Amino acid sequence: MDSPFISGRIALEEASDLLDRFGDDAGLEAAARAESSRDAGNVLRFCHWRQIERVIATLSDEEVRGTVH
Incomplete structure (x- = not known):
C-alpha cells in the first residue's frame, strides 16, 4: 500500500467511531x-464510505509506513 490519503478530520472521526x-x-x-x-x-x-474503509485499514495496520523520525 502506498501512502494513504486521509481526506480530513471527519474521515478519521467516522473511522474511529x-x-x-x-x-x-x-x-x-x-x-x-x-x-x-x-x-x-x-x-x-x-x-x-470506501474512503472510510481505507482509513480503517490504515489505522488497523501495524506496519510503519513512511519516514520514521
Missing part, C-alpha cells in the same frame, strides 16, 4: 455502508 463500535468488523461495516449507498445510487456517499 466504527472501530469503537464494531471492532475488527469495522471495515466490513464501512464496506456494507458503501454498498448500500451504491445500490441507492448515491455515488458521493459510496466514495465516502
